[in-house]
Amino acid sequence: MTKARIAILASGSGSNTEALMSHFSTGPGSEVAEVAWVCTNRKVAGVRERAQTRGVAESHLPKAAMAEGELLRELRTRNIDWVALAGFLLRVPADVCAAFEHRMVNIHPALLPKHGGTGMYGMHVHRAVHKAKDETSGTTIHWVNEAYDEGDIVFQGEVALERTDTPEDIATKVLELEHLHYPVVLEGLIRMAQGTDVRDNTHLKSHN
Ligand code: GAR
Numbered sequence: 001m002t003k004a005r006i007a008i009l010a011s012g013s014g015s016n017t018e019a020l021m022s023h024f025s026t027g028p029g030s031e032v033a034e035v036a037w038v039c040t041n042r043k044v045a046g047v048r049e050r051a052q053t054r055g056v057a058e059s060h061l062p063k064a065a066m067a068e069g070e071l072l073r074e075l076r077t078r079n080i081d082w083v084a085l086a087g088f089l090l091r092v093p094a095d096v097c098a099a100f101e102h103r104m105v106n107i108h109p110a111l112l113p114k115h116g117g118t119g120m121y122g123m124h125v126h127r128a129v130h131k132a133k134d135e136t137s138g139t140t141i142h143w144v145n146e147a148y149d150e151g152d153i154v155f156q157g158e159v160a161l162e163r164t165d166t167p168e169d170i171a172t173k174v175l176e177l178e179h180l181h182y183p184v185v186l187e188g189l190i191r192m193a194q195g196t197d198v199r200d201n202t203h204l205k206s207h208n
Contacts, residue, residue: 003030003033004032004034005033005036006033006036006084007036007038007075008021008038009040010038010040011041011045011089012087013087014045014046014047015175015179016107016179017051017087018050019178019182019183020035020084020086020183020186021050023183024187029183029187032187036056036080037057037058037078037080038057039074040061041061041088048060063090071093072099075099082104082105082189082190083100083105083144092144101143105142109125109174110129111138111139112140112149115132117149122171123171126168129170130165133163136160137158138158139174139181140153141185142154157177157180
């Protein structure tokens, strides 16, 4: 079976990108897919160095170029099958959403539908969770559509919060959870789509 080719869209330091690149370069993950391209809208972003260090192709595409069709062209030229958003802070262009329906996922650092939507990213989310005095937070992996954070949920992982947790503590707990789950959940989705579903994916919500 040909390996699925994953593209990652990211805007920041790229710790989730690192977890995905690591997962799909060795072990069972590498049997079904590979990270073939990392793309960022920021010229300077830690995620670029992470990709370069691992020898994964990476590009910087400015927001305007993405919106004008360049992102979809690149995805097609590079024969990409799946797109994973990992700390990507722009709205995905409509042409890409349409072309990758149920082949594109995002990870959000809270339990959607709480603390999602425009402006809710990174520390903004953790500060909102802290302010709301939530007793739990977590991570949500969902299909991407044109609305921010509103695609159907595929998976949620939860973590208990202490009353003494600062927003930074919450961020650390959630990020750990993300690194643990995102690669495995994406592998599960790819295996389900390929029909090579030999692992237990009963925790995933499919899109039928
Ligand atoms: C992650 O926590 C991810 O869930 C979040 O940005 C962080 C990126 O970290 N994404 C959003 O807030 C999107 N709404 P990373 O660059 O270290 O992977």
